[in-house]
Amino acid sequence: MLTAILVMVSIAVVIGLALGWSAIKLKVEGNPLAEKIDAILPQTQCGQCGFPGCKPYANAIAKGEADINQCPPGGEDGVKKLAELLGVEAKPLDETHGTPKPKSVAFIDEQICIGCTLCIQACPVDAIAGAAKQMHTIIAAECTGCELCLPPCPVDCITMEPIVEDLPHWKWKHPVINLKRVA
């Protein structure tokens, strides 16, 4: 009897210590909800949501100051994921913030570019290389397709080119199987 009690007590003590230790050791830093939201947002940094980037929008959602359907690049899929995370009902995208577009990257017509550096200052992810009075180019791998560099260009030499599907980007499609109806 006594041994049984001792065993139970010592197990309780060990588990208690372990729990206490993990609560201290594995504590999450920062605002975990905003970070989780930010992890879902596409990081295009385009500002279409009405905030100056994805992080501020994430913070606003976390504080309940913004709705979850304001990010067009994230699309319906993004809204669904946010709804899942926050345990709320998914809703259609708010069209006042724009509609999803096919993923594109910016392209500078190097014949026309005058090297004014205005686009460099606009790019939120430093995806444009160039210096004053030098022709500029986009680092396609780093361009998020936010379109923020289009308006400042004085000679309109930047266009958005949709990413064409090539072999490295190709995906298997969801198989279409016509399931036979069974009565």
Next chain:
Amino acid sequence: MSRELFKFKGGVHPPEHKSESNTRPIAVAPIPNFLVIPVRQHIGNPAKPLVHVGQSVLKGQMIAAADGYISAAVHAPTSGVISDINLQAVPHVSGLPDLCITLVTDGLEQWIDHGPIDYLALPPAALRMQLRDMGLAGLGGAVFPSAVKLDPGAAHTCPTLIINGGECEPWITCDEMLMRERADDILQGVAVMRHLLDSTEVLVGIEDNKPEALAAMQAAAAKLDFKVEIVAVPAIYPGGGAKQLIQTLTGQEVPSGKLSTDIGIQVFNVGTAYALARAVHHGEPLISRLVTVTGHVLRPQNFEVLIGTPMHTLITHAGDRHGTTGVLMGGPMMGMPMPDLKVPVVKATNCILVKSRELFPALPKALPCIRCTRCADVCPAELQPQELFRFAKAGDFGRAQEYHLFDCIECGCCSYVCPSHIPLVDFYRYAKSEIWANEKEKRAADLARERHEFRQFRLEREKKEKAEKLAAKTQAKRAELTTAPAGGAVASEADAKKALIAAALARAQAKKVEATPKNTDSLSAETQREIEEIEVRRAKIRELAHQPLETEEKPK
């Protein structure tokens, strides 16, 4: 002296259909008028073209160089002239084009200088680089660059070397014919592998439905000065899968998510060993391979084919017939339907299987899964295919991964036995490719987040630095002008300011002089014109900039 063999779980016995093509000897396929050679024939970075349109090349000349460690070079399969470097149809289910080099052949077969490599004298790393530059990649189907697989890594040794002569997939006989006719060469290649991997044990696994191949390999092995064990393994599909062959021969299972080298075993296909022997003992890069052309053709046979040969020329050569319903690259279990018969034979092409309605009747319509678990019984990877199917279909990729989706070797056993005729493997491929794409997107998003955050940090820092610099400069200038005034007169605050402005003006003037380009003395007419055009454009922009902004805000 027979070895104890082990059995892996699952497997099926589809009709073999080997005798159609293994009753004729290997023939050399004719050289077509032109070859289309993709630069992406292996896993890893595509090779970088080295040639230009119009250039004459010799047989065996490198036309595209390996790009990075996991890559392989590409060579001219025969002599001729490069006629095109552009996007063309390649043997891929998607039908999407990829970068190819087109070579118009001259029929002269003029070789570039080449000769055997003294591989024992070379340091292993140098030998591996040479093999990469000779374009060697696994010919069993995965086309992983062989040089990478021949690197034993930190362990410096890979105790067990397994040569895969299983060829379990129905219809395909190229490995079998290679073993029957060129066993000595294969084992010469094995000797090089053994040397590079420092292996102590060499096993060759051959399915017991190939007695001639077993006998030929045994005879060749008897001539060697090191021990190679030729082992007959039971014929069962997919017994020739690398993981399954390892299990059959050694009883060891490759743990989920690990490589066979993690348990000290490396596996190569017999075709790869043969290509390695040609490379090392003859100095020939990988420019041809054996291809089984079978199914709905008049004379099914194995051909030695130059890489880049359009598939339809091979089918014509083997005797095309009416009623063709499609062509697979590979066998009926794992093969890929070809979108176009213009596509070339590549390093991965082991078989061209021509389909007809009689040989491959259309599958009946799929029915819902009845959860009979027959698929689970035959799955050699010991998965639960019916669950994977459920999750993949619903787009629940997380659960699919929890059920070890990535252990699926896409062998097709499950689809083969499914009484509901569900194309299960297509769902697994779809799910895998979605997961990869998601991961890629995630990585891109992480990069964007990082760069955005860094930019904000940079802007903040620059702002601070600018302010500090400005403050320091004004301070210094002011001090300079007040402590050293002309004639020793005490300058007032206003004077100091005036001097400051004058100094700035002088600096700007000097800068202007400097900014005018000085290399305008001996310009070609063309450059001069370009400069003028740019000047005109600049002037126009300047003009635009000074115009009132009436166009900017359109009235609504």
